[in-house]
Amino acid sequence: MTEVSVTKDAAPAADPLVVLDNVNKHFGALHVLQDIDLTIARGEVVVVIGPSGSGKSTLCRTINRLETIDSGSITIDGKPLPAEGRELARLRADVGMVFQSFNLFAHKTVLENVLLGQLKVRRTEKKLAEEKARALLDRVGVANQADKYPAQLSGGQQQRVAIARALAMDPKVMLFDEPTSALDPEMINEVLEVMQQLARDGMTMVVVTHEMGFARSAANRVVFMSDGRIVEEAQPDQFFSNPRSDRAKDFLSKILHH
Ligand SMILES: Nc1ncnc2c1ncn2[C@@H]1O[C@H](COP(=O)(O)OP(=O)(O)O)[C@@H](O)[C@H]1O
Ligand SMILES: [Mg+2]
Numbered sequence: 372m373t374e375v376s377v378t379k380d381a382a383p384a385a386d387p388l389v390v391l392d393n394v395n396k397h398f399g400a401l402h403v404l405q406d407i408d409l410t411i412a413r414g415e416v417v418v419v420i421g422p423s424g425s426g427k428s429t430l431c432r433t434i435n436r437l438e439t440i441d442s443g444s445i446t447i448d449g450k451p452l453p454a455e456g457r458e459l460a461r462l463r464a465d466v467g468m469v470f471q472s473f474n475l476f477a478h479k480t481v482l483e484n485v486l487l488g489q490l491k492v493r494r495t496e497k498k499l500a501e502e503k504a505r506a507l508l509d510r511v512g513v514a515n516q517a518d519k520y521p522a523q524l525s526g527g528q529q530q531r532v533a534i535a536r537a538l539a540m541d542p543k544v545m546l547f548d549e550p551t552s553a554l555d556p557e558m559i560n561e562v563l564e565v566m567q568q569l570a571r572d573g574m575t576m577v578v579v580t581h582e583m584g585f586a587r588s589a590a591n592r593v594v595f596m597s598d599g600r601i602v603e604e605a606q607p608d609q610f611f612s613n614p615r616s617d618r619a620k621d622f623l624s625k626i627l628h629h
């Protein structure tokens with residue numbers, strides 16, 4: 372674990388971008404999200420941590436409506452999430468998502484992966500879209516891989532392409548669900564560095580991760596989930612040095628001393 376102690380100032384809560392208000396969701400008998408209230412300010416970086424099965428992925432997936440909710444509301448930029456159709460496609464573009472398992476289109480080249488959404492959802496003109504795709508691939512450090520297929524790249528390179536693909540849509544917010552969990556250890560940092568840079572550039576980000584070094588250096592706020600609830604939230608320094616709840620203490624002792 373890297374120890375970096377640069378803490379960003381807390382973003383002003385005055386400019387909310389993503390607002391979850393009393394959100395509840397069940398999977399059958401399982402109450403997977405319980406009374407979730409969470410407001411993410413524009414430009415804020417929120418790291419979500421918690422034990423496996425606590426609902427972190429489900430929380431992310433509700434924000435771009437990969438999962439519906441049973442009650443409560445979710446708004447982005449003041450607007451409720453659209454239910455279907457072109458509006459929903461646009462929402463998915465506004466909310467970039469990066470998964471543990473890259474999820475690139477296997478039969479498209481790297482460049483095509485970053486082009487597709489721009490052409491189909493944003494209806495960007497081809498030449499502009501390609502310029503933008505190449506610039507983004509350069510930004511994440513894989514410009515020279517543009518004509519290869521995903522399987523020809525390392526996991527770390529594929530994940531950086533996945534980030535470029537999401538960024539190509541000019542998202543309002545980026546969700547990362549354990550983006551480095553499937554990577555070999557030597558590739559974790561190259562992905563975290565791209566995410567760090569994105570955070571510094573002011574992107575609004577929700578990041579589910581066990582990388583505590585990233586949380587300490589990039590997050591404005593840490594949200595700790597357990598059993599479908601937000602149990603605790605605090606600035607990273609405060610959370611790591613002085614967790615208040617027993618569940619957070621227990622969780623931290625397990626991941627910090629494993
Ligand atoms: N589609 C689904 N159907 C039924 N149960 C699910 C589904 N997705 C997740 N779950 C359950 O919901 C709980 C929370 O899952 P998840 O959000 O993936 O947690 P986390 O990401 O924190 O590990 C787990 O008990 C999981 O088994
Ligand atoms: Mg998960």
